Amino acid sequence: MFLAVEIDGAGAKPEAAARAAEAAGFALVTLADSPLPPPGGGSRVEAGVRAAFLARRTSRIGLAPTLHVTVTEPFHLATQLASLDHASLGRAGWVIGADNSAAALATIGGRPLTADGLRREVADVVDVARKLWDSWEDDAVIRDTGTGRFLDADRVHHVNYSGARFSITGPLITPRPPQGQVVVLGADTLGITGRLDVALVAAPALDEIADRAHQARTDGAPLVFAELDLSLGEDRPAGAEQPAGTDRSGGLDAVTSWGAPERLRYAGGEDGLRGLLDRLGGIVDGVRVHPTELDVDLPRLIAVTGPAPAGGPTLRETLGLARPVNQFATAR
Amino acid sequence: MPHLHLGVFFTGVGPQLLWTEPDFAAHTHIDTFIATVKTLERGLFDAFFLGEGLRVRENRGRVYDLDVAGRPDAITQLAALAAETERIGLVATQNTTYNFPADLARRLASLDLISGGRAGWNIVTTDNAWTGENFRNGGWLAHERRYERAGQFVEAAKALWAGGTVERHTDLVDFTATSTVPGTRPVLFQAGDSDGGRDLAARHADVVFSANTDYDKAVAYAADLRKRLASYGRSADSLRILPGASVVLGDTPAEAAEKARWIEREQTTGPRALAFLEQYWGKDLSGYDPDGPLPDIEPSDGELDPSRGTIPIEFRTGKLERIAGWRRLGLSIRETVVKVNPRHSSFVGTPGQIADEWARYVTTRAVDGFNILPQRLPGTVEDIVDKLVPELQERGVYRTAYEGTTLREHLELP
Numbered sequence: 001m002f003l004a005v006e007i008d009g010a011g012a013k014p015e016a017a018a019r020a021a022e023a024a025g026f027a028l029v030t031l032a033d034s035p036l037p038p039p040g041g042g043s044r045v046e047a048g049v050r051a052a053f054l055a056r057r058t059s060r061i062g063l064a065p066t067l068h069v070t071v072t073e074p075f076h077l078a079t080q081l082a083s084l085d086h087a088s089l090g091r092a093g094w095v096i097g098a099d100n101s102a103a104a105l106a107t108i109g110g111r112p113l114t115a116d117g118l119r120r121e122v123a124d125v126v127d128v129a130r131k132l133w134d135s136w137e138d139d140a141v142i143r144d145t146g147t148g149r150f151l152d153a154d155r156v157h158h159v160n161y162s163g164a165r166f167s168i169t170g171p172l173i174t175p176r177p178p179q180g181q182v183v184v185l186g187a188d189t190l191g192i193t194g195r196l197d198v199a200l201v202a203a204p205a206l207d208e209i210a211d212r213a214h215q216a217r218t219d220g221a222p223l224v225f226a227e228l229d230l231s232l233g234e235d236r237p238a239g240a241e242q243p244a245g246t247d248r249s250g251g252l253d254a255v256t257s258w259g260a261p262e263r264l265r266y267a268g269g270e271d272g273l274r275g276l277l278d279r280l281g282g283i284v285d286g287v288r289v290h291p292t293e294l295d296v297d298l299p300r301l302i303a304v305t306g307p308a309p310a311g312g313p314t315l316r317e318t319l320g321l322a323r324p325v326n327q328f329a330t331a332r
Numbered sequence: 333m334p335h336l337h338l339g340v341f342f343t344g345v346g347p348q349l350l351w352t353e354p355d356f357a358a359h360t361h362i363d364t365f366i367a368t369v370k371t372l373e374r375g376l377f378d379a380f381f382l383g384e385g386l387r388v389r390e391n392r393g394r395v396y397d398l399d400v401a402g403r404p405d406a407i408t409q410l411a412a413l414a415a416e417t418e419r420i421g422l423v424a425t426q427n428t429t430y431n432f433p434a435d436l437a438r439r440l441a442s443l444d445l446i447s448g449g450r451a452g453w454n455i456v457t458t459d460n461a462w463t464g465e466n467f468r469n470g471g472w473l474a475h476e477r478r479y480e481r482a483g484q485f486v487e488a489a490k491a492l493w494a495g496g497t498v499e500r501h502t503d504l505v506d507f508t509a510t511s512t513v514p515g516t517r518p519v520l521f522q523a524g525d526s527d528g529g530r531d532l533a534a535r536h537a538d539v540v541f542s543a544n545t546d547y548d549k550a551v552a553y554a555a556d557l558r559k560r561l562a563s564y565g566r567s568a569d570s571l572r573i574l575p576g577a578s579v580v581l582g583d584t585p586a587e588a589a590e591k592a593r594w595i596e597r598e599q600t601t602g603p604r605a606l607a608f609l610e611q612y613w614g615k616d617l618s619g620y621d622p623d624g625p626l627p628d629i630e631p632s633d634g635e636l637d638p639s640r641g642t643i644p645i646e647f648r649t650g651k652l653e654r655i656a657g658w659r660r661l662g663l664s665i666r667e668t669v670v671k672v673n674p675r676h677s678s679f680v681g682t683p684g685q686i687a688d689e690w691a692r693y694v695t696t697r698a699v700d701g702f703n704i705l706p707q708r709l710p711g712t713v714e715d716i717v718d719k720l721v722p723e724l725q726e727r728g729v730y731r732t733a734y735e736g737t738t739l740r741e742h743l744e745l746p
Contacts, residue, residue, distance in 0.1 A: 035438065037512045044512040049411040049442040056366075056415035072435055075386065075466040076405065083404035087362050087412035108432040109506035141360075141402070145352045148603040151397040156388065169465040171388050171395065175360050175402045 001277065002286030002319060003305060004064075004225060007294060008032035008047075017294055018054045021061060025308025027318050028062030029054075030095050030185070030288060035071050035107045048080045055088035062315035064093030064185055069125040070100055070118070071108050075168055077125065078132040085177035090314030092177065094129075095200075096186035098122050117164070119191040124163030126184060126195045131159040133181050134326045135171030157328045179316045180323045185225070188212055194220035197321055200288060202227040204262040210283040222321060225286040228276075231267040232300040236292075263290065270304050277305070336694045336729050337701030337743055339379040339423070340372055340713060341541075341576055344403035345389060347599045347675070348578070350707050351400045357709040360402040365409060366416050368713055375717030376731050378742040379421030379452060380413070381521075381703065382406040386430060387463045391607050392616070398604050407439045414447035421739030423452030423521060428485040429459040429478060430467040434498075434509035437489035441513035449738030453489075454521035454541070455532070457482050473504075479528035480504060486520065486536045493517060519739045534560035538745050539572040541703055545678040550575060550698040572700040572743050577678040579704055581715050585681055592680040595707050596670065605669040611636055612651050622666045626659055677707075687723035694729055 003026045007017040018029050033047035047065030054063055063084065067077050085092035098121075100112045113121055137155035144150075159170035185198040193199050199221035203209045213224040266276055280287055291297030311318030343349070344359060357364040369380050384406060389396040406424035414422055422443065426436055444451035457478040464470025473481055484505040491498045495514025500507060522529065522537035533540045534557060544553040550573075558568045580595060582588025600608075602622030610617050614632030636651055658668050679686050693699045706712035724730035736742055 035434065035509065035512070037510050043445065043514065045445055046439050046442040046512075048408055049439060049446055052408045052411035053415045053446050056412050072432070073430065073467055076431070079405040080408045083408040086360070086404060087409060089362070103508075107434045107507055107509040136402070143351055143356075148352075148601045149397045150351050150400055151395060153395040153397040156395040156401075166468040167465070168467075169387070173386060173388055173403050174405065 001281045001284075002027040002223075002225065003308075004028045004030055004062075004286060004288040005298060005301070006030045006032055006288060006290045007298075008044075014050055015054060015057050017298055018058050018061060018063070020298060020302060022058050022310075023307070024302040024305060025310055026061060027286065027311055028064050028091075028093055028183075028315060030093070031063070031065045032095075033066040033068070033097065034099060035068065035104050036101075048084065051092070052084055052087055055084060055091065058088075058091075060091075060310045060312040060318075062091050062093050062183065062311075062318060063088055064095050064183070064315075066095040066097040068097035068099045068104065069122050070098060070110075070113070071104055074125045074128050074163075074166060075132070075172075078129040078172060079174050081129065081182045082133055082172060082174040082177045085179055085182050086174070090178035090316070091312070092179065093183040093185055093198075093315055096122060096126065096184065096190060096196075098190060120164045122186075122190050123192045123195065124161075124165070126186075126192060128159065128161040128163060128168050130181060130184075130195075131161055131327065132168070132170055132172040133177055134328050135159050136174075136176045137326050137329050138176055138180075140175065155329075176326070179314050180326065183315050183319065183321065188216045188219075188221070188224075196221045198223045198225055198286070198319070200225050200227055201284065202263040204264060206264070206279060206283065209264060209280075213284050223285040223319060225288050226280050226284045227263040227290065228280075228287050229263045229265040229290045229292065230273075230297050230301065231265075231292040232270070232273060232297045232304070234269045236267055236296075267292075270300070273301075273304050333728050334694050334697065334700070335731055335744075336690055336724060337378045337572060337574060338375075338716075338730075339377060339381055339421070339574060339701070339703040340368070341381045341383065341703045341705050342368065343383040343705065345383070345385055345399060345401050347399050347604060348705055348707055349400045349709065350595065350598050352598065353708055353711070355708075355711070359400055359709055360404070362409075362412065364709060365404075365413060367710060369413050369417050369420055371710065371713050371717050373417050373420045375721045376734060377420055377717075378701070379423050379739060380410075381423040381452075381454060382409060382425060384425035384427060384454075384456060384458070385463075386427070386458065387466055392610055392614070396607065398601070398607060407443050410451070411443055411446060414443065414450065417450075419450070419734045419737060419742075421450050421452055421519065421742055422447055423454050423519070423739075425454040425456055427456045427458040428482040429457060429473050430464060430470075431485075432507070433485045433488045433500075433505055434492060434507050436485075437492040438509075438512055440489070440518045441493055441511070441516040444516040444518045445513050449516075449740065451516075452519040452521055452539075452739055454523060455482060455486060455537070456523060457529075477504065479532050482532055483535065486532070490536075517740065519743065519745065530557060530560060533557065533571070534566070535564050537571060538740070539574055539743060542573060542575045545575045545577050545702075547693065547698055550693065551696070554698055567746075570746055572745065574701045574703045575678075575699055576705055577702040578707060579686065579702075579712070579716060579720070580677045580680045580707075581683055581686070581719055582680075583682065585685065588680045588682060592677045595677065596675050599675045599707075600666060600670050600673070602666055605666040608669045608673060609665060612655055620665060623664050626655075626665060626668060631655055683719040683723045686720060687727055687729075690724065691727045691729045 031047040051063040051065040140155040199216035410422040459478040461471025497510040522533040523541040580592040
């Protein structure tokens with residue numbers, strides 16, 4: 001089973017966490033983000049910047065920043081992620097962010113979208129990013145001294161994309177990423193599951209995760225990861241009190257639900273976690289762990305999962321995802 | 333004695349960079365960037381700069397295929413390079429038209445924090461609608477208001493860097509945001525040579541690029557800028573002037589001159605000369621011999637195609653008169669283009685000659701340093717660090733070790 005860990009809690013210097021996860025054979029780290037400051041104050045370095053820095057301090061692990069489609073330019077977003085893939089030699093992922101709060105939108109002078117509008121915007125940004133990543137074919141740079149041509153202009157394409165709220169001519173300014181397409185991860189609730197490489201399922205109970213994982217695969221997601229909140233260790237407080245009658249965990253009494261989004265939660269000892277991961281292994285391809293306290297939970301988690309063989313060299317290879325054929329090359 | 337401040341401007345596109353050299357280092361590969369910044373850090377450079385161009389250049393509606401092309405997102409790339417270096421400044425060219433102020437301010441502040449105070453922002457105003465076709469609101473900004481937007485944008489960014497909640501509601505800048513990375517101060521660079529550009533520099537910039545490498549022009553430019561600084565209540569020493577410069581080194585003056593001629597010729601190949609004229613003719617000229625006379629057909633009526641992104645504003649009108657003047661030169665196509673679109677290297681000579689010249693520039697405060705545009709990778713960068721830097725050090729006009737850790741400290745800025 002693939003393991004991912006969210007390392008946003010590591011502040012401005014997330015290097016130690018990423019290296020520890022890499023040494024333990026995790027498939028990737030994710031870096032959450034928001035255009036708003038952390039609720040408790042302090043700094044939140046933009047996730048793309050953190051991931052790019054980590055690209056040169058790690059060598060095998062995947063790096064997936066959250067970039068929000070609602071508060072950025074799709075062209076910049078596609079360029080950032082392609083550049084991350086080049087800088088990491090093929091280890092970039094993208095966790096689709098869709099912050100639609102009034103405060104987030106105000107940072108760009110915008111207003112929240114309707115639910116339909118948001119779903120369409122997410123689909124448009126994913127579609128145009130995928131087109132832009134393909135806008136340079138792999139062999140576009142020819143360096144033909146005979147004719148004086150650096151590029152083959154027939155292999156660098158306008159994308160001419162028209163979405164509901166924007167249009168982009170292209171091509172990208174950056175050559176095709178080493179992976180061809182950056183690995184796209186996103187919640188199964190975004191309404192665009194068929195466009196994802198990895199569907200992230202957040203649900204408070206295993207049976208619901210199983211149902212939604214099945215649905216995500218039916219909708220076309222090649223891989224499904226469960227989201228798991230983790231407080232590991234007998235000494236850890238159980239956290240939010242478990243409301244009566246919400247034990248939908250199939251007997252794992254340490255698995256409780258807490259605030260939105262309702263992710264599976266585990267608070268308890270190592271043996272219980274082993275059991276939970278075994279059961280998850282039967283229904284999903286991987287787990288993204290959200291440690292309650294990164295410094296405490298990550299080392300303990302690694303002690304449970306034990307060392308795993310290093311993946312890579314690209315994130316796609318780690319995840320067993322094929323390098324996609326270029327959509328423009330096939331159209332020619 | 334004042335010290336020279338040196339940077340390298342890695343443009344990533346254009347005819348400057350000679351890709352035909354057998355040892356040409358793939359200019360989009362991360363390893364080339366890493367090798368370059370490490371060499372520059374060994375040479376105690378102040379900064380490494382990335383250019384910006386948000387649309388791949390075209391010629392008559394097709395992707396322009398004769399020059400190097402392909403570049404990374406600057407801030408992403410510099411964040412990766414921050415992990416590979418300790419001291420060198422990392423400067424991203426970013427425009428104020430097709431970015432959201434709080435978003436860009438945040439990414440620059442993030443680079444500054446993660447690099448330990450080494451970030452810089454080269455402010456440009458790229459406002460053309462052709463580039464805008466890649467953005468949500470292409471062509472929204474009237475050309476004559478670009479510096480007004482830039483001024484409000486930069487002022488808002490500075491407020492966000494200081495920290496706290498910043499609100500702006502004008503017709504040019506409209507947002508409410510709270511700083512997520514408070515307490516940073518990226519160094520501000522400005523390149524515009526127009527009146528509006530110089531004014532923006534005098535108000536906000538820590539460093540200006542200029543095109544004035546000729547000594548007398550550099551002196552006049554410095555005087556003009558220092559006068560403008562005073563009108564904003566800033567001291568003459570609060571701004572560094574670093575003109576962009578190309579350098580050709582040789583073991584003897586004759587060898588350097590020969591190399592410079594060769595580079596100029598390489599930068600204006602026959603196909604490039606034809607493509608240059610096609611911008612003016614608006615027609616396919618590929619059937620013409622670059623070594624033959626100018627095309628015998630008449631140009632199209634339309635004005636110049638801006639899609640190379642390289643034509644100065646004053647060249648965008650009056651093309652028929654200009655072409656008539658070219659015909660009177662009586663030169664071949666390639667000779668005509670070499671003459672009307674010259675690519676002279678700014679400094680040509682032995683390392684000792686150029687060091688003497690630069691020492692004069694800096695001790696008389698005509699400039700504070702240079703921002704070097706490489707023609708060869710990795711050759712130009714290695715030659716300057718290994719041959720020119722020691723000569724400058726010998727003359728006492730270049731540091732022998734980094735004294736500070738931040739870009740602001742390297743530049744001796746307040």
